[in-house]
Amino acid sequence: MSRIVVSEFITVDGGIDSPGGEPGFDRAGWAFQFSRGPEGDKFKLDEVQKADALLLGRKxxxxxxxxxxxxxxxxxxxxKMNSMPKYVLSSTLTGPTWANTTVLGSVDxxxxxxxxGDDELLVNGSGQLVRALGExxxxxxxxxxxxxxxxGGGEKLFGETSTAAKLKLVDSQVVGTDGVIVLTYQAL
Incomplete structure (x- = not known):
């Protein structure tokens, strides 16, 4: 069975997207105001290199x-980002132009x-998709x-859910000089 790994830039109050701005990099620009240092950069590089495919929401x-x-x-x-297989959940996307993209029409x-499969599917951003997968x-x-x-506003990673999820902290590390922390949880 494939593993689905969610990787998010997140604020202390659970935000993943600031209010206003355009979807994508602009709305997560707050994350780039902080140093995650060489160890944070290495964490993100290793994560992408280890992943077999990307799984993304439409935005x-x-x-x-x-x-x-x-x-x-x-x-x-x-x-690696450009060459790896990409799966995008969308009911409206036709003719994707980014190399190696497959459109999936449902969470099913x-x-x-x-x-x-038996690979690792990496999810970046994609808050609505992450909430549907978690549910x-x-x-x-x-x-x-x-x-x-x-x-103080904007999209949150976790919202109301009909089922509680139990997680186990398996790793934590401070990266950079600005107090950025990487927390890794396994779903139980």
């Missing part, structure tokens, strides 16, 4: 697809994809890079 996909194909870097992060299709018990691990700020 995050659109933001990523507009940026990543033009990015060049020495570490190989962009090369994601559940079937998870059951049929269905499809998330195996949460990697939360917590930034020392409070947005």
């Amino acid at each position: 995050t996909y659109d933001g990523f697809a507009a940026v990543w194909p033009t990015v060049k870097d020495e570490a190989g992060f962009a090369e 299709e994601i559940a079937k994809l998870r059951e049929s 269905r018990g499809l998330v195996d691990e949460y990697r939360l890079m917590v930034f020392p700020t409070v947005l």
